[in-house]
Amino acid sequence: MISRTRLRKGTSKTMTAKRPRTQPPIKRADDDDNDYDLPITTKETRRSRSPLFYGDGIRYLQGDTQLSGKLIVIEGPDASGRTSQISVIQPRLEADGHAVVTTGLRRSELIGEGILEAKRNFVLGRRTLSLFYAADFADQLENKIIPALRAGYIVLADRYIFTLMARDAVRKIRRTWTHALYGFALKPDLVFYLDVDPNELIHRVFQKNLSLDYYESGADVGLSEDMFESFIMYQNKLAKEFSLMQKRYGLIPINGNRTIEEINTDLLKRIGDFLYTTAE
Numbered sequence: 001m002i003s004r005t006r007l008r009k010g011t012s013k014t015m016t017a018k019r020p021r022t023q024p025p026i027k028r029a030d031d032d033d034n035d036y037d038l039p040i041t042t043k044e045t046r047r048s049r050s051p052l053f054y055g056d057g058i059r060y061l062q063g064d065t066q067l068s069g070k071l072i073v074i075e076g077p078d079a080s081g082r083t084s085q086i087s088v089i090q091p092r093l094e095a096d097g098h099a100v101v102t103t104g105l106r107r108s109e110l111i112g113e114g115i116l117e118a119k120r121n122f123v124l125g126r127r128t129l130s131l132f133y134a135a136d137f138a139d140q141l142e143n144k145i146i147p148a149l150r151a152g153y154i155v156l157a158d159r160y161i162f163t164l165m166a167r168d169a170v171r172k173i174r175r176t177w178t179h180a181l182y183g184f185a186l187k188p189d190l191v192f193y194l195d196v197d198p199n200e201l202i203h204r205v206f207q208k209n210l211s212l213d214y215y216e217s218g219a220d221v222g223l224s225e226d227m228f229e230s231f232i233m234y235q236n237k238l239a240k241e242f243s244l245m246q247k248r249y250g251l252i253p254i255n256g257n258r259t260i261e262e263i264n265t266d267l268l269k270r271i272g273d274f275l276y277t278t279a280e
Helices: 082-095 112-121 126-150 161-170 175-181 198-208 227-249 260-279
Strands: 003-008 011-016 070-075 100-104 154-158 190-195 252-255
Touching (some): 070 126, 070 161, 070 260, 082 100, 082 154, 100 126, 112 126, 126 154, 126 161, 126 175, 161 175, 161 227, 190 227, 190 260, 198 227, 252 260
Parallel strands (some): 070 154, 070 190, 100 154, 190 252
């Protein structure tokens, strides 16, 4: 500790230099605490099914707007079979008399192509990429999802905000920051998560593509120099994030290691039971 003597008029006093205050350590997304267990602040809107936003919501929906449709989400990693399931579920629901519209990541006419171009050139930082995807989602929410729900459609979402939140957490972006970022998102009626073992998943990826995707393998995270090993590690981390989100966001885990037909039977029964119950 440093001491110095300072003379003042008529007195002498020994002054001790203060040490700078140490800042508390910054918590990262992979710390032991689970940010998903923090209390959720939600605002209700007057809507036929009493929905909730995940945060402050959208201002013009906080009045008397009635959205009578249903929002059903199917989440899961790349090659988990989400798109295949939606392609079967949509015509089945339409055959039962429901109007159905689909949506998914990077389908915004405003932002979608920009994300693909940026990812091809590897020019975006992790937070910038996160904001890019948030803009893509916001554009679809306002111009596609909400209008469809207003008209009474069933919206089938091939991924929603949960994949984006899991990706951000694995890339060491704070969970609380990402949760606040998507505070304008509507809470879906149903969220299914296709849980597939990474070792099974990688075989499906090679059946679908000739190589592993740079981002879906977590190569930008620097987990391993070996792409195969990086893919397994990255998918395990994503699975952990989805497991942490289940309680807070009401995700329904679905065994995705089964055949397409078995998974489809499971999903159709759950969706049918939900629609029948809400129609009563």
